[in-house]
Amino acid sequence: MSSSGSGGILDGKIPVFVFPVQIDFYLEDQTTHKRVVTIYNPYEFDVTFKVLCNNPKKYAVVEPEGKICGQKCVDIVIRHVAVSLQTVDTTDKFRISLFEEGTNDLLGKKDILAILHAGNPDPQSNSLGDKQRKALGGVFPSLGGGSGQQDANGQSHNREGGAPNYIACFVAVICILALFLPTHCEPSSSTSLLQDYPWLHLSLHQKLVFAYVLGLVTLAILRT
Structure with a gap:
């Protein structure tokens, strides 16, 4: 052929x-x-x-x-x-x-x-x-297991189930913590301990990246 x-x-x-x-x-x-x-x-x-x-x-x-x-x-x-x-x-x-x-x-x-x-x-x-x-x-x-498969009711699914993705869970926790950190544009309190650690202040662009990664790993966790 x-x-x-x-x-x-x-x-x-x-x-x-x-x-x-x-x-x-x-x-x-x-x-x-x-x-x-x-x-x-x-x-x-x-x-x-x-x-x-x-x-x-x-x-x-x-x-x-x-x-x-x-x-x-x-x-x-x-x-x-x-x-x-x-x-x-x-x-x-x-x-x-x-x-x-x-x-x-x-x-x-x-x-x-x-x-x-x-x-x-x-x-x-x-x-x-x-x-x-x-x-x-x-x-x-x-x-063995790929997209496009369907079960007996005609619904798509993966043929083989998997164990929880612990790496994805860990990444999701990191992303959530990052989203709770203050941004550069937010006024911080004078008594805040974060003033001593300016590297913990994230930019808006960085937070958007963490939010995007959180969405991806959430889909990976739900699939498994």
Whole structure:
């Protein structure tokens, strides 16, 4: 595969990485009527994706189109909205296509099957699926947790939670203390001890910098 002379990213098709490769719904287990499919983009460039189905009346796909940044992944939610005895053991097909961002040039596609089973799922099958997902994350470690992911309710989130960022907390405390220090333009009391330490008087520009840094570290703390 080589770069296109017309400005395209790639010539030809690229592999499409999706997990799982088969979606299993179970008639008697309502928790399985909503499944999450992860689309990986291990490449260094951004792509757009589109999800199509041969029987769209039976399924509801949350955000069937979107963008995946380079070396990131996105979760899409597929709901089975026509669960009945008549549809048991029927197989449908979803096609996931990747396109070069900003164009309609097809980069690659992959088909996954959707099957409605009778009864309840085997508990071991869920644990096996988790192992396969972790194994795929090991192949693409940079896709472990990034922006653009969505949970089962379609809300963005990071896949992996982290411990509190103690460095960010320390920086936030320093910024807060700095904002409480007097500024050069404020008249100070003659009895103030700060008169003996003029270097503790900050300029307005310095306080604006501390306020900006405080906003950044606050976002970092809230994310973790």
